[in-house]
Amino acid sequence: MKKIIISILGVLSLFGCVDLKQEPLSFLTPENVSYDESNMTTMANGLYRALWGWNYGYCCRLFTLTLGADDVIAGQLSKTRVIVIDELRADATISELDVKYFWTNMYNLILNSNLMIEGISGSSGSFEEKKPYLGEAYFMRAFAYYNLVRIFGDVPAIIDSKSAQDVLGNENIGRNRVADIYDKIIVPDLIMAEEYLPEVPRTRDNSSVGKIAAQTCLSEVYLTMAGWPLKRTEYYAKAAEKAKQIIEASYNTHRLVEHYEDLWKEVMKSDNTEHIFAINCSRLNSMASQYGISFLAMEENGWSDYLADEAFYLKYPDDERKAFNYKTTYNRAGRPGQTIIVPYTQSTMKSPFINKYRDYGTDAAQSDGIIPIYRYADVLLIYAEAQNLANNGPDDLAYRCINDVRKRATGGTPNDIPENLSGEDFDKYVFDERGWEFFAEFKRWFQLVRREKVEECNRYNSRVVEAGYIDRNKENYLMPLPPKEVELAKFSQNAGY
Structure with missing residues (x-):
């Protein structure tokens, strides 16, 4: 849109x-x-x-x-x-x-x-x-x-x-x-x-890069080179190989955290269980982020600079990620002592509100928190996409990668995709899953461009x-x-x- x-x-x-x-x-x-x-x-x-x-x-x-x-x-x-x-x-x-x-x-x-x-x-x-x-x-x-x-x-x-x-x-x-x-x-x-x-980043958290951050970036670069505009499709195999190297490395200590919402808590921002690399922001250290009231709706005394796309929200599967990523109501004063809960469809912009970064502070234009760059979920979904496209069909590890992401999204309840899918059908699942997983993380545009799906998805x-x-x-x-x-x-x- x-x-x-x-x-x-x-x-x-x-x-x-x-x-x-x-x-x-x-x-x-x-x-x-x-x-x-x-x-x-x-x-x-x-x-x-x-x-x-x-x-x-x-x-x-x-x-x-x-x-x-x-x-x-x-x-x-x-x-x-x-x-x-x-x-x-x-x-x-x-x-x-x-x-x-x-x-x-x-x-x-x-x-x-x-x-x-x-x-x-x-x-x-x-x-x-x-x-x-x-x-x-x-x-x-x-x-x-x-x-x-x-x-x-x-x-x-x-x-x-x-x-x-x-x-x-x-x-x-x-x-x-x-x-x-x-x-x-x-x-x-x-x-x-x-x-x-080094295998362990200099700061021993996600605020600086180590070997796995370089490997993750390189695997994503190969994935991008395989798509538009270069279309070097042989690089899908390179992307899969590098992502697999991370997954199977003895020095890899990263994994998916148990609950998606824990990734976005201020007290957990430097944790590198899943976040491989992120900019750690702090108003106290004169290195603030630009979330704050930009992500609050006008009805919440915010600026409504960025809102969720309603069509994307309506397609989003009903899992823990959706429940956390979106805020769909706001409060309005009614009679004395009464608060009325109003759905987003009655707001000025008629779009859902973004909840993802609100734990970082909403009292000013600047806030704390992290600017996410690479997570272990990136590695899993890069492998699933690249391996399937390189071989015209997914292997067992590709299935495991996407299913692990989906299982976390449903709070630990298995949510496996169908088995024995064609390469085309498996790719559709992975493509959609990447969109849900990285909602509002600056990644979707680059995904649509390299796969030449800007118009289709809009x-x-x-x-x-x-x-x-x-x-x-x-x-x-x-x-x-x-x-x-x-x-x-x-x-x-x-x-x-």
Whole structure:
């Protein structure tokens, strides 16, 4: 039920070219640091703050840029920021700030990763001591480019800090092909990260990356490379192989937690039983998330920025996840001493409310909690999807993976899918299960795009279909480049904008 952006709002003169020289808090550069363990730790911590991106970066910006999926709608953003990207219509709009700051955020992370790689690699000292910190930097650079190519397509590929400081706004530096960025940066960097990172993350929780985070990201990268736009279907086998390696590894201590809702409790946010990697947010530590009242409905004294897509909600199976993920009523004062419970269908936006992140705080625009990136459920469903598509039929492990996820969703009651399914039918079960499991986790849009199902899954929304907002060209799967970068660097804007 989302729409793909075709025009860009914003006054170009308000925004300058991205300044890649801006550094995150606590980040040290090669010119002012000695590479002892304390300073390498400080640099590594700076990478996670750079990814976080001042609470808007890897949170609400990503939410907004992926509203073309079918699980979340824009809500009041369609009025307050004139964002109406939750319908597939040709005049859809997006705030220029969202594309500008997401682009800036990722390139800032790339610069800092480059600085760290160069500085540590060129320093004296034991290589064994430096390896895990290099692993974190290689992971972060790969992850930044992975986000950039999925959002923008061809982008400048920079693997040294000097070029990074001069890249944007420089018409002598062009955009590199998506395939080349995968082949020459993302995959090699993740392989290096997998080799260098320890089995147990540096922080011993989910707030930093270890070997399994690199393997999980690499398996997802292979899964993405098998789909649109590269369509290298032979990579399904690579994705399955890497996911299976995680599942069967002797050092793998991850598993599904017993109850889905426990994943989203503030007191459990750093737990790495299932969360393999997540940004740990804290208002106290000046690293807040952007949930808060943005996820509350106006009827709850919130902003209604993000709401659940009703069509997706109505298809959602009645399990523990659905009961936790959604809030479907609100309270209204009646006669003195009386409270009236009102269904969402009588609310202003007539859509269910998102409950998932409410334990992180709803008293302000900023809150605590986590920004989820990889969970063990990712590994299980990557294997189930990739193995089936690679072999035109599921094996026993693929069945076990999806059934484990479904069993947890029903509170421990077995909820197995039918046996002896064809590859096509098994794929339908896995595709749907991924949507239910990762509701409102920034993943659905990328799933629909790589499987070329944006239009198909949006057809369930009667308002979109009746208005004729459907059948967009796949070139509109990409977001527009920041207009100021197009102007200064002489880039060709992505098609359709």
